[in-house]
Amino acid sequence: MTAARLLRTTAKVALPVLAAAHAAPVVSTFGPLRNRTMPRLSGRGRADxxxxxxxxxxxxxxxPFFLRALEERRLKATFFLLGSQARRSPDLVREIAGAGHEIAIHGWLHRPLLxxxxxxxxxxxARARDTVGALTGHPPRLFRPPYGVMSTAAHLAARRLGLTPVLWTCWGEDWTxxxxxxxxxxxxxxxxxxGGTILLHDSDCTSAPGAWRSALGALPRILDTCEERGLSVGPLHRHRPHVR
Structure with missing residues (x-):
């Protein structure tokens, strides 16, 4: 077998294997499986x-409407910011942090990492982490991938950058x-x-125009339901043991 033919044969075998390895973490996108078997990635925490x-x-x-609603309830949350959005509104990033909310990153652009x-x-x-960290004075520690889809490369990059990936256990489908x-x-x-983690959106930059209003309108009822069930509400850093 010639060297060129050997290389072609090796590539035919290796490329599918590498592609499968890169995409393997996509299984975590399936919420029911993730919630049962991946508590740390799901954002599972204290039962109360x-x-x-x-x-x-x-x-x-x-x-600002979400910040006002949270202030009225005297509650804090975690905001997963897009780096590109943070660069456009640096004062708003500082306002979120100044209000005591936890700042995390959602990547630089909302594109599938897969x-x-x-x-x-x-x-x-790295660009998102460094930009947001420079604005707040504290490097973010948490990361959520766009569309909730992880890849092997995303896991490795997050580890190198000191970021912990966190997804969610329930969402509102508020982007439509x-x-x-x-x-x-x-x-x-x-x-x-x-012990669960709620995902909502405070922006429609990747959603239907005005979709954020549905999340804002639902927020008081969601918080009331948590209170009725005896559940406290707060950011992820208060949600131990699994998040940190």
Whole structure:
């Protein structure tokens, strides 16, 4: 066998194996399986506590409404910020941090990491971490991938950057044009359990225009439901033992 033919044969075998290894973590996207078998990645924590998290901000048109609603309830949350959005609204990033909320990152751009190689993945996370850290004075420690889809490269990059990936146990499907406050509340509480992590969106930068209003409208009812069930609500750093 010639060297060229050997290389072609090796590539035919190796490339599918490498692709499968890169995509293997995508299994964690399946919520029921993740919630049962991956408590740390799911954001499972104290049984008497629920972590409240928001993705895709900051957005000067919508995020201030969420900050006001949380201030009225005297509650803190975790905001997973897009680095590109943070760069556009640095004062809003500082306002979120100044209000005592936990700052985490959602990557630089809202693009699937499964379609990116190791270098591009690392650069995306590093750029978001460094930008947000420079604005707040504290390097973020938590990371949530766009669409909740992890890859092997994302896990490796997060480890190198000192970031812990955290997904969620329940969400409101609040990004669609058909979402309403009622549907968001109903969808969240369907899977709401003590020790869980709620995902909502404080921005529509990757959602249907105005979709954030459905999340904002549902927020008081979601918080009331948690209170009725005897569950405290707060950011992920109060949600031990599994998040940190």
């Amino acid at each position: 506590h629920v972590a409240l998290t928001f993705d895709d901000g900051p957005d000067p048109l919508s995020t 379609l990116r190689g190791p270098r591009a993945t690392y650069d995306d996370l 044009a058909r979402a309403t406050p009622q549907s968001v509340h109903r969808t969240v509480v369907r899977d709401l359990r003590g």
